[in-house]
Structure formats: C-alpha cells, structure tokens
Amino acid sequence: MDAQRTLRRRISCAGIGLHSGNKVNLSLKPAPIDYGIRFRRTDLGRCEVPATVQNLAGIQLATGLARNEVSVETVEHLLAALTSVSIDNVIVELNSPEVPIMDGSAAPFIYLIHEAGIKRLQAPRKYLKIVRPVAISRGDKRIALYPSDHFKVTYSISYDHPLLRHQSRTLRITEESFVDEIAPARTFTFLKDVEMLRQNGLALGGSLENAVVLGETGVLNNALRFEDEFVRHKILDAVGDLALVGYPVIGHLVAHRAGHALHTEFAAKVLEEMHSWRLVEAPAEPGAVPVSVPVKHPIPRLAT
Numbered sequence: 159m160d161a162q163r164t165l166r167r168r169i170s171c172a173g174i175g176l177h178s179g180n181k182v183n184l185s186l187k188p189a190p191i192d193y194g195i196r197f198r199r200t201d202l203g204r205c206e207v208p209a210t211v212q213n214l215a216g217i218q219l220a221t222g223l224a225r226n227e228v229s230v231e232t233v234e235h236l237l238a239a240l241t242s243v244s245i246d247n248v249i250v251e252l253n254s255p256e257v258p259i260m261d262g263s264a265a266p267f268i269y270l271i272h273e274a275g276i277k278r279l280q281a282p283r284k285y286l287k288i289v290r291p292v293a294i295s296r297g298d299k300r301i302a303l304y305p306s307d308h309f310k311v312t313y314s315i316s317y318d319h320p321l322l323r324h325q326s327r328t329l330r331i332t333e334e335s336f337v338d339e340i341a342p343a344r345t346f347t348f349l350k351d352v353e354m355l356r357q358n359g360l361a362l363g364g365s366l367e368n369a370v371v372l373g374e375t376g377v378l379n380n381a382l383r384f385e386d387e388f389v390r391h392k393i394l395d396a397v398g399d400l401a402l403v404g405y406p407v408i409g410h411l412v413a414h415r416a417g418h419a420l421h422t423e424f425a426a427k428v429l430e431e432m433h434s435w436r437l438v439e440a441p442a443e444p445g446a447v448p449v450s451v452p453v454k455h456p457i458p459r460l461a462t
C-alpha cells in the first residue's frame with residue numbers, strides 16, 4: 159500500500175529568518191493519519207495554522223500563512239521538502255514568525271527529515287488527480303495544471319540580465335529527483351534590488367550564505383550549484399506553494415515567469431475548480447488503478 163507517512167521522531171534545528179534576520183528554532187514532530195502539515199508558534203501558545211490555501215496571508219517575496227492572528231512566513235522551501243519526500247502528516251513548531259532560511263535551499267530540510275526517519279502509517283495516501291486543465295495568466299505570467307500520470311513540472315523564466323535571459327526545465331518530481339535535482343537550488347536575488355529590500359525592512363537576514371546574488375555581470379557567490387540553479391529554484395518554490403492544496407498532486411504543472419503570488423492564487427483556484435480534479439487513493443497493488451475517494455467537503459482536512 160502507498161501509505162501516508164510521518165516522521166519517526168522529533169527533530170530540531172536553528173537558523174535565521176531571511177526577511178526578519180531574527181534567530182528562530184524549528185522542530186518537526188510526528189503527527190497522526192489525516193493530520194496534514196500544520197504550523198505551531200510555540201511563542202504564541204498552541205494555536206495551529208494548517209498549511210492550506212485557506213490560510214494564505216502576506217504573499218510578497220515569500221509565502222506566508224495566518225489563522226486567528228497567528229502567522230508563519232517563508233514556508234515554501236520547507237513545504238516543498240516535506241511533500242516531495244511524501245511526508246503527509248507533521249507538526250512544524252517555530253518560536254518566531256519566519257521559517258529559518260538555512261542556506262536558501264530545501265537541502266537542509268531534506269537532511270533533517272532523513273535524520274528523523276520516515277514512518278509509514280496504516281492508511282492510504284490520497285492524491286489530488288487533475289482530470290481537466292486549470293490555468294491562470296496575468297500579462298506574460300502563466301501557470302497551469304494538465305492531466306498527467308505523474309507529478310511533473312515545466313518551468314521557464316526570463317529576465318533582463320546577461321546570466322539569466324532564459325532558462326527552462328521539465329522534471330518529473332519524485333523523491334529521488336527532487337532531492338538530487340531541485341532541493342539544493344538556492345533562492346536568488348539581484349544586487350540592484352538588495353538595497354531597496356533592506357530599506358523596506360526585508361531581506362535583513364539575507365547574505366551570500368543563504369542566497370545567490372546576481373551583480374551586473376555575474377554572481378557574487380563563488381559558484382552556482384547548477385548551471386541553471388535559478389529555474390530549479392523556481393521549481394522548488396512552485397512545488398512548495400502548490401503543496402497548499404493539501405494533497406500531493408498528480409498532474410503536469412506548467413509555469414512561465416510566475417512567482418509566489420501567482421503560484422498561491424493558482425493553488426486556491428485549483429481547489430475551487432472541483433470539476434478539474436478528483437481525490438484518488440493510492441492503489442493497494444503496484445500497477446493497479448487508483449480508487450476515487452468520495453469528496454464530501456472540498457478540503458476535508460480543514461474540518462479540524
């Protein structure tokens with residue numbers, strides 16, 4: 159059976175928030191069947207913020223969530239790591255509003271998850287399977303999901319910069335491909351924007367330790383991790399933002415010049431367009447056809 163998964167044990171790390179610059183402790187804790195991914199601010203009591211589009215808030219340069227005046231920010235890299243290694247149920251505890259940026263990629267979170275170990279639960283995983291296309295475009299920015307037998311992402315970006323005119327990549331996202339090809343890709347910014355970000359109180363924790371910075375003619379960091387690290391990081395962001403639909407997706411995500419605002423608007427639209435997907439349960443036997451799950455409520459996990 160393709161079972162739901164959680165962590166084997168609690169694991170913690172410390173880091174700083176990219177935008178706030180504040181130190182933050184992060185703990186990942188095992189959670190039961192159908193719990194989903196929920197954030198808890200330990201500095202604000204035990205109020206939980208489920209990682210779903212209903213709790214979206216403050217999408218600017220990163221993806222934020224809020225519920226009952228409890229907010230968590232910059233959730234996307236952690237969500238991408240959790241969902242790509244098929245962690246369905248987990249409690250994420252933070253003692254400050256922002257998920258630590260670590261090295262700007264999802265690789266440190268993958269390391270943490272692997273250190274904690276993965277535990278299978280006695281319930282089948284449910285997937286959101288795309289059966290009709292869903293799309294949004296805003297000017298030359300586009301994002302869509304098409305039916306496919308697997309979760310695949312095609313992303314293309316273009317900027318007015320000599321190093322970054324155009325990059326495009328298509329990848330079938332599996333645990334292995336995500337860990338090897340996407341998780342290490344770091345967030346990036348342009349040197350010309352850094353001053354403006356700081357003046358607006360953003361990127362206060364940003365440095366060459368946690369972001370690739372593009373100057374006029376090249377990167378200020380010593381080296382890139384991949385020749386096309388930039389588009390790989392956009393795939394990472396899109397995977398993390400799409401996780402807010404609350405289920406792993408079976409479909410082909412195609413995005414051009416999108417960002418957190420469009421990714422998250424799209425995730426909400428996907429859930430609204432209930433005729434374009436079905437919830438399916440993973441087949442018990444390899445190669446068998448998945449079973450459709452009756453949907454009583456569009457997002458059952460929100461009942462709790």
Ligand SMILES: [Zn+2]
Binds near residue numbers: 234345394
């Ligand atoms: Zn990112």
